[in-house]
Amino acid sequence: MLDTKDPAKIIETVLTISPGFGGVNLEDISQPKCFRILDTLQARAEIPIWHDDQQGSALVVLAGLINALKVVGKKLSEVSHHVYRRGRSRDCHHSIALRVRRGSRRCRVVDVNGLLYKGRADIELRKAEYIDMWRLCQITNVEGRQGASPKR
Numbered sequence: 001m002l003d004t005k006d007p008a009k010i011i012e013t014v015l016t017i018s019p020g021f022g023g024v025n026l027e028d029i030s031q032p033k034c035f036r037i038l039d040t041l042q043a044r045a046e047i048p049i050w051h052d053d054q055q056g057s058a059l060v061v062l063a064g065l066i067n068a069l070k071v072v073g074k075k076l077s078e079v080s081h082h083v084y085r086r087g088r089s090r091d092c093h094h095s096i097a098l099r100v101r102r103g104s105r106r107c108r109v110v111d112v113n114g115l116l117y118k119g120r121a122d123i124e125l126r127k128a129e130y131i132d133m134w135r136l137c138q139i140t141n142v143e144g145r146q147g148a149s150p151k152r
Helices: 007-020 033-044 052-072 091-102 121-125 131-139
Strands: 024-026 049-051 080-084 106-111
Touching: 007 033, 024 033, 024 052, 033 049, 049 052, 052 091, 080 091, 091 106, 091 131, 121 131
Parallel strands: 024 049, 080 106
Antiparallel strands: none
16 A cells, blocks of 8 residues: 555556566556556556456456356357447456457447447547547457447
8 A cells, every 4th residue: 555646656656666576456546547557557667567447357357258158159259249338437448458359359349429440530539538449449340330329
């Protein structure tokens, strides 16, 4: 535990102590500063940096999906699945990226504005702000399907 909420101090502390550890698990750091801290540490540290709320949840979801597919005798590369994400939350980015790296070929992501796809104008225009959604557009929905979310 650290007696600070300042992202710069957290980053400095972890980088300073990191040579004595094999990896660091970040826990209970509020959004959105947790993303800046994680991204900076992953880029600069020489050890693995993990954020439990993101990678930990992603791993549990992937394990559940793999086990469910075993029950029905299918592989991740053989099924199509959709993920609905709300707002700008980055929490599902790691989960989806992990599935794609594990072999998912037909994963589509839907947000409040519809399917994510390469070149979606609202995401392209604000790429810096929506970088994780833009990244998801690059690795999911390889068919390039488009469509709006139903009205609420």
